[in-house]
Amino acid sequence: MTAPARRISLTGIKPTGIPHLGNYVGAIRPAIELARDYDAFYFIADYHALTTIRDPGELDLYTRSVAATWVACGLDPERVTLYRQSDVPETFELQWVLSCMTAKGMMNRAHAYKAARDRNREAGLDEDDGVSMGLYNYPVLMAADIIVMGADVVPVGRDQIQHVEYARDIAERFNQAYGDRFALPVPEHVTSSDGDRNTLPGLDGRKMSKSYDNAIPLFGDARSTRKLVRRITTDSTPVEDPKDPDSSTLFALYAPFADAAEQEELRARMRAGGMGWGTLKDLVADRLEEHLSGPRARYDELMEDRAQLDAILAAGGARARERASALVGSVRAAVGIA
Structure with a gap:
């Protein structure tokens, strides 16, 4: 058949x-x-x-x-x-x-x-x-x-x-x-x-878009990506205070590159307080590099060949x-x- x-x-x-x-x-x-x-x-x-x-x-x-x-x-x-x-x-x-x-x-x-x-x-x-x-x-x-x-x-x-x-x-x-x-x-x-x-939200919290000039290139090098993540707009919540993951641009950027358990772990850390925005930005940049370094190498190879x-x-x-x-x-x- x-x-x-x-x-x-x-x-x-x-x-x-x-x-x-x-x-x-x-x-x-x-x-x-x-x-x-x-x-x-x-x-x-x-x-x-x-x-x-x-x-x-x-x-x-x-x-x-x-x-x-x-x-x-x-x-x-x-x-x-x-x-x-x-x-x-x-x-x-x-x-x-x-x-x-x-x-x-x-x-x-x-x-x-x-x-x-x-x-x-x-x-x-x-x-x-x-x-x-x-x-x-x-x-x-x-x-x-x-x-x-x-x-x-x-x-x-x-x-x-x-x-x-x-x-x-x-x-x-x-x-x-x-x-x-x-x-x-x-x-x-x-x-x-x-x-x-x-x-995804962009650097200023609005929808990520080239027209808003708030986008993070998919295959930028690790250093430039980290610099862009460091520019993401955050509020003045002190390090020791709880932070809301559901209103956080940084959490929204982290979530698509994490499994459910990792997302819940970060939610708990943010709600417990004790994590500053700088630490969270480094965590997001590290996670992006983890996921994108391999594809970036393949992209560079194709663009050069x-x-x-x-x-x-x-x-x-x-x-x-x-x-x-x-x-x-x-x-x-x-x-x-x-």
């Missing part, structure tokens, strides 16, 4: 900066864990990055950095498919077909476009000032990324659910028109059951393109172009 085919999961990563600890805990680690249960595809969305990045060298650096990060963090390119979006040109052919199925009104309601219009209105500018067609059409390209691989599930944060809902809606519109000849897969979103626990990284991406791109080509061929036949 033939075993049923494993369902497909798809994760997209936009290369707009050097990955930080928040990216690892909130997105990278949960997405890698999905590979246990799904036939997993991971792509680096280099064309998506063109909405904000204009420096070719920067885009190349960030693309390689993201790929090296995922491999260093445990993604096995022999078991999963890791590829560049730009290596699958069928995606962009499918985007046009899907654009013809997409209502303009739906694009007007897309979160990123609405946010840009709102900022312009508040600033007294024309509501479309600075809005490119790349930003406006972003959800259609994302739908094509998802559908071209036949993805069943897409792991996303809560703020990204709309993109998967749009992909579902667009696929269903196509199926209404051409489903008697070929039906597109209709994807579902998957969000982490951990919810806000997967959101461009040929090795390019070979990984080329192999993944070939597998991804074979899959995409089959689906787009069926779409072409369905619409009458084949």
Whole structure:
């Protein structure tokens, strides 16, 4: 008896900066864990990055950095498919077909476009000032990324659910028109059951983000990471007084790298008093170095060996393109172009 085919999961990563600890805990680690249960595809969305990045060298650096990060963090390119979006040109052919199925009104309601219009209105500018067609059409390209691989599930944060809902809606519109000849897969979103626990605070206590300039790079060297941890904002609670782990940025940074028993031990020490913030900062820095020194060495190796990284991406791109080509061929036949 033939075993049923494993369902497909798809994760997209936009290369707009050097990955930080928040990216690892909130997105990278949960997405890698999905590979246990799904036939997993991971792509680096280099064309998506063109909405904000204009420096070719920067885009190349960030693309390689993201790929090296995922491999260093445990993604096995022999078991999963890791590829560049730009290596699958069928995606962009499918985007046009899907654009013809997409209502303009739906694009007007897309979160990123609405946010840009709102900022312009508040600033007294024309509501479309600075809005490119790349930003406006972003959800259609994302739908094509998802559908071209036949993805069943897409792991996303809560703020990204709309993109998967749009992909579902667009696929269903196509199926209404051409489903008697070929039906597109209709994807579902998957969000982490951990919810806000997967959101790390940054140096100032706000959500860790490059845009807030409060992030700790995932693979910074031990010395620079320790210096950043020492900069984390704390209150003036004396050493001898109890401290609340649930409101502590330092405990929130420690917890994802500790098991349940270690977390409870630190909670007890903080509540008992006698531990100063400086001691806790050193403990956090030590724990980060413990967990990240090995992956950092692998990351540095990949960043220094461009040929090795390019070979990984080329192999993944070939597998991804074979899959995409089959689906787009069926779409072409369905619409009458084949």
